[in-house]
Amino acid sequence: MADTEREQQRAELYRGIWNIANDLRGSVDGWDFKQYVLCTLFYRYISDNLTKYINDGEHAAGNTSFDYVALSDEEAAPAKQGLVEEKGFFILPSMLFENVRKAADRDPKDLNEKLEKVFSYIEGSAVGTDSEDDLAGLFDDMDVNSNKLGATVEERNKRLVSLLDGVGNMKLGDYQKSRIDAFGDAYEFLMGMYASNAGKSGGEFFTPQEVSELLTRIAIGDKKEINKIYDPACGSGSLLLKAGKLIGRENIRQGFFGQEINITTYNLCRINMFLHDIGYNKFDIAHGDTLTHPAHWDDEPFEAIVSIIWSELTQRQSGSPFKAWMAHTKIA
Incomplete structure (x- = not known):
């Protein structure tokens, strides 16, 4: 019964993504x-x-009618420092997804400017803190002023409204029970939709879930916990996250480490960590070439190292690149 319910929820999520695709086609x-x-x-x-x-904190303290969404920015501002220390970021109530979406439905004319300010504020909330590197640049690939969204500001905002409504209408389930999996499924579905038509980018960014699980199981073996896990070419982080899913995030005691040379994929990996509820203080993803400028040289030893290597050493007649997969374990 549980499997049927999960598949139904996944199918509904996929339909939501297709609806957005149709709106922006x-x-x-x-x-x-x-x-x-x-x-x-x-x-x-x-x-x-x-x-x-x-809200959970306030409700547990007896303030059962409290709702952060309804709070004014002035009332919320004093909590910024403490929340950044705990969560790694801060969002004013007026800048929450739900409130921005409602405001855009009423008047979309400056939605692009609003979103630009929101994304800048979220990233800026971490400046000067331990989570600064984990938040910096996470929204760089969402250019709300791009001509790709439309030739005029009006056209861009119309499509941004469709995008917010499409994502807002997705039934992602209860956060604690299913939301993280739903986001992960959406991520993988989007990758699968476009990887097959993306040529080299597809091979670079997308690793089938089955491959990730197989190689991660080989690397971890029968371990119930490890000190930390590392991927020197982490891509979107699928192997790191699969390890957390297989043995539990709490059983990777010192966290998740990785490095990625492609800036877009590097951003996706950090987003993926947040989407899977891995706190900013439990992952360290670096941007750069691991061979020439390794970022985690001083962080060794890693109890488990996982990696997928992609190359174009061989071209089949169809033009598909040859893919070489590799995973191994290093015992501390």
């Missing part, structure tokens, strides 16, 4: 569309996540 290229949906999903996720975190 012909205006936004598939690979760019993927970025817009992922960033909007991320924006909704951290808004919902922060709201639930604050």
Whole structure:
């Protein structure tokens, strides 16, 4: 019964993504569309996540009628420092996904400017704190002023409204029980939609879930817990996250480490960490070439190292690149 319910929820999620794709068809290229949906999903996720975190705390303290969404920015501002220390970021009530969406439905004319300010504020909330590097640039791939959304500001805002409504209408389930899986499913579905048509980018960004699980199981073996896990070419982070799913995030005691040379994929990996509810203090994802400028040289030893290597050493007649997969374990 549980499997049937999960498949129904997944199917509904996929329909939601297709609905957004239909609304934006012909205006936004598939690979760019993927970025817009992922960033909007991320924006909704951290808004919902922060709201639930604050509301749960207030309700547990006896303030059962409290709702952070309804709070004024002035009332919320004093809590900024403490929340950044705990969650790694802060969002004013007026900047929450739910409130921005409602305001856009009433008057969409300046939605692009509003979203630009919101994304800048979220990233800026972490400046000067331990989570600064984890938040910086996460929304860079969502250009709300791009001509790809439309030739005029009016056209862009119309499509941004459709994007917010499409993501807002997705039934992602209860946060604690199913939301994280739903976001992960959306991510993988979007990758699958466009990886097959993305040529080299597809091979670079997308790893089938079955491959990730197989290689991660080989790397972890029968371990019930490890000190930390590392991927020197982490891509979107699928192997790291699969390890957390297999043995439990809490059983990777010192966290998740990785490095990625492609800036877009690097951003996706950090977003993916947040989407899977891994706190900013439990992951360290670096941007750069691991071979020439390894970022985690001083963090060794890692109890488990996982990696997928992609190359174009061999071309089949069909033009498909040869893919070499590798995973191994290093015992501390």
